[in-house]
Amino acid sequence: MSADAIVEVAGVGKTYEGRVQALADVSLGFPSGKLSTLLGPSGCGKTTLLKIIGGLIPATTGEVWVKRRKVEGPGPERAFVFQDFALLPWATVLRNVAFGLELRGVPTAEREEIARQQIVEVGLAGFESTYPHQLSGGMRQRVGLARALAVDADIILMDEPFSSVDEQTRRKFQEELLDLLRRKQKTVIFVTHSIEEAAYLSDRIVLLSPRPGTVSKIIQPNIARGQRSPDEIRRDKNYLDAVDEIWQILRRYVA
């Protein structure tokens, strides 16, 4: 496995309740500082794999190594962004963003200072004392992202973060996410079922086959992003080729 893999998955399998086999013998390395996507049809175990990497559920077989340490549970070097946002409905945006730090016992003034910065970073300045139910889906997920950034983890695990967000908001959000994460040099593992999203965002796309999930293929779109606009990227030949290549593989899995 490559030397700069910050997350290594070795022979991971997962069987639920002794019956449903979600994952079988997955071995993968996730390079540091890159955005990798786990892509596959529903039921391929991509979220399961992400949660195993996050230490939220144990693997039935195999091991996960993060920064050369074996994963036994959640850790401070990993932060999760949830599909359903998982915001505390009784807490303001500020307290939600600071919640990871609150759990670690960081003093109030310090954690709120950090949270305020992150709220600005994700474009929610002015909403600090708003409650989640007053925000749109896209804004709620910005809170979820800010919370993950606030704990300053090297690795951000995102579980279909845009699936509950409308299409326009999603595009804008994707662009800003790319910009933000590249500036911060984070390693991102991103679960999605959208081919376009995977091709647009990723340095590396891991295609999973369904039931039990195994690595079907790894694609590196190699899109030159540089200073180019999102629309230029979406017309890029490599982007379009990647979308096509993914579809040619995935169409076999769709019944």
Add this chain to the structure above:
Amino acid sequence: MTLFGRRIPVGLSLAFWFIVWEVVGRARLSTIVPPVSRVVLAGITILPSEKFMRAAGISLRSFAIGMALALVLGIPVGVLMARVEGIGRVLGTWVNIFVSAPISALVPILMGVIGIGETTVVVTVFLFAVFVIILDTQVGVRNANRSLVEMARSFGARRLQIHTKVLMLSALPEILAGVRLAAIRGVKGVVIGQRLVAIIGVGELFELYSKHFLMEEFWSLVILVFLFAYLMSEAIASLERRVEYYASTR
């Protein structure tokens, strides 16, 4: 309230029944129904009297201690029952039996065990209140969003933190609903307990008035106790409304 498609203020129905009561009372149809105006007058005389004040003081104290015990014990037991499957199974049946059991039937037995006095009343209030608190807390914690628990774990929350910072707050609407019902039942507990013990507090007054057939005083006391229970339940309900948006977002 609407009647024949027209909105009718809630106060109107109350006024209507008071008029009916007044008419029935003045017609002297029954000795146990004096006119409502005389009941109100009796209430105004009773309220500032030293006898009533002392009785109310004793009753409030029993109520407060019994309720406090029910809260302190009921909420943790409810949380445990929701979180530890074995405890939930073992205690679940008993809590469900006791929440619907006629606890007033137990009071004479309590008197035999604990003696005739304030302690018996406190225990009665506790028994009237605690089971509904346990049950509602359990339901609230059980219905708490799993995703929030997972989120807290992913950010390194310890077991205690998951309970205090996520589960308890998640369950707050249900816990408050339980506390409101418990408070209403607790008021019943005080009155029933004291009546059966029959020598202290508001129960003593009830006993006194009914024995001497002082129906005006008797009814005014009923109304005062009802008002107390109603105001308390409304106060808790207003707290509930403040946390209502929880439910819509989970």
